[in-house]
Amino acid sequence: EIVLTQSPDTLSLSPGQRGTLSCRASQSVSTSYIAWYQQKPGRAPRLLIYSASSRATGIPDRFSGSGSGTDFTLTISRLEPEDFAVFYCQYYGTSALTFGGGTKVEIK
C-alpha cells in the first residue's frame, strides 16, 4: 500500500509569496498517478493537478505540479487571497486511492 506524506503540515505565507508544498510517496510511483486537490473550509475538494503536472480545466497557471519517483511538489507561484486553503495530494492505483494528510496554507 502506497502511503503519501505531505509537508509541511502548515505553511504561513503572505499574499504574493511563493508556496512550495511537498508530497512524498512510500515507494516509487508513476507520475501518471499523482493528483493535487484544494479544499476550502466547508467546501468540497477541487481538482488542481493530475498526472503530476497537468492543470485541470480552469485552474490558473500560477499553480504547477512537478516531481517523479517518490517526491512530488505543488508550487503556487504568487499566492492570491483566494488560494489560502488545505491542499491534498492523491495517488491512484489500479484498485485503490490514497490521499496525503494535507498541507494547510494560511495567511501570515
Next chain:
Amino acid sequence: EVQLVESGGGLEQPGRSLRLSCTTSGFTFGDYDVTWVRQAPGKGLTWVGFIRSRFYGATTQLAASVKGRFTISRDDSKSIAYLQMNSLKIEDTAVYYCARGRSILDYWGLGTVVTVSS
C-alpha cells in the same frame, strides 16, 4: 453543467444502516466511474470506494475499513450512485462526498453529513 448532489445523511445509532445517494446531472452518468470519499471532523480525506462504469461491469472496490459493511451500487437509468452503509460504527462519522471518476476526481458533490452516535 456537471452536478453531483449527495443525500441521505443523518444521525444514526451504531449497528444501524444508512443509504446515501449521489444524484448527478450534466453528463452521461453511465459512461463514468463514481468514487466515494469521506472526511471525519477536522481530519483529511479518506477513500471509501468506487464503482466502475458499465463498460467495466459496474464492479466495485472498497477500502479495507469498510469492506464487508458498505456496498456501492448504481442505477444508470436514474443517474444515481448509492453507498449502502451497514453495521455503522462511531468512526464512520464523517462528511461523505461522491465524485466523478475513480482515479482523477474532476467533479465533486458538496457532501452529506453522517453522524453515528448512541
